[in-house]
Amino acid sequence: MKKLLYALVLLGCSFLYACDDTTVGYLDCANAKYSKDSLEIVRFSNLTTEIEGLKTTLNALYANEELAGLFRQVESLNAQLKELEAKMEEMYDQAYELMEEMDIENGALNPDFDKIAELEAKAAELNEIMENEYLPLQMELEDEIYMLMDQIIETCADMGHDDPFTMEEQITQLQNQIDKNTPWTTSTIGQILGTEPMRYYLESIHSDQGEKAAEDFASYVQVVGGGRIYVDMKVDSPAGKYFVSLRVENEGHSAVLRDVFKFILKD
Structure with missing residues (x-):
């Protein structure tokens, strides 16, 4: 056992x-x-040389006659888009103020329903302008800008170069690496x-x-x-x-x- x-x-x-x-x-x-x-x-040892080479190529692209015309169109459209977005931001602020006024009036002891209806009508008018005018115009401008950018990229590729948007990013990245030891x-x-x-x-x-x-x-x-x-x-x-x-x-x-x-x- x-x-x-x-x-x-x-x-x-x-x-x-x-x-x-x-x-x-x-x-x-x-x-x-x-x-x-x-x-x-x-x-x-060649980072600075690489940056200078990119800048030289980039300047040559901006000076190219065909590309210069495309860049001018992009610049003009971007200016229009910026102006439009400023108007849209202003309209958003107005709509927010109307909503606040409606909330205050709705929370009153004796709400003024005529005032509330007037505020709602103004808000609806702003919404109609935004949906039927501003937003479609914004999309149209953005589409035109993207089409021009694609055309610039294709033209640069035909010339045997990267597009200027990529080159600008490369220059910024390389310069940051030097400045910040990244x-x-x-x-x-x-x-x-x-x-x-x-x-x-x-x-x-x-x-x-x-x-x-x-x-x-x-x-x-x-x-x-x-x-x-x-x-x-x-x-x-x-x-x-x-x-x-x-x-x-x-x-x-x-x-x-x-x-x-x-x-x-x-x-």
Whole structure:
């Protein structure tokens, strides 16, 4: 009988040990990816040159005879739209004031129903002008502006250039990076399933420019929560392609995501 009890105790202990040895949680990275898995960035020593080149191209586009006419039309329509929106804002304010007056009169001990009816009539008149005149005109002006912008984009593409709207955004972004020392940044990585918390690390980098270039580039790289990758704005490694592999871990699990993101470093 004692032998049987000892055997049961030993069996129970071994079961508890097996439970303690069980891996906690799970990690599934089979479909892990970034929504956009590559990013063009510019070497720090050439950022100013890149901005000046964009400005030169942009000025040339604005000076182009065909494009200049389209820009003038857009400017004129934008002015009309701005004037119209100012009138609409004024009308919204008037309607709000009428609604407040009606609320006050309705809440009075002896409401003046004739006054309320008069206020309602004024509000209805404003609403009719807004719906039948101002809103259709606003949509018409916006449609004309969008059509002209599409025409500008197509004309620039035929000339072999980005459109000026994109170029202005690029200039602003690059200048902000210089002024504020803002790093180049990816989005977070998606489609990773697993037990939280998960931690992300830089596993390795390789480059078409060789091992030394990859090592230098890695010194500018930082991986933070969600797999977001930061590259220091002052990166000045050789121009080329840099392929980043990440390691993701949680309790008891680890996975390496090979070449999950590509940075294209331009001169």
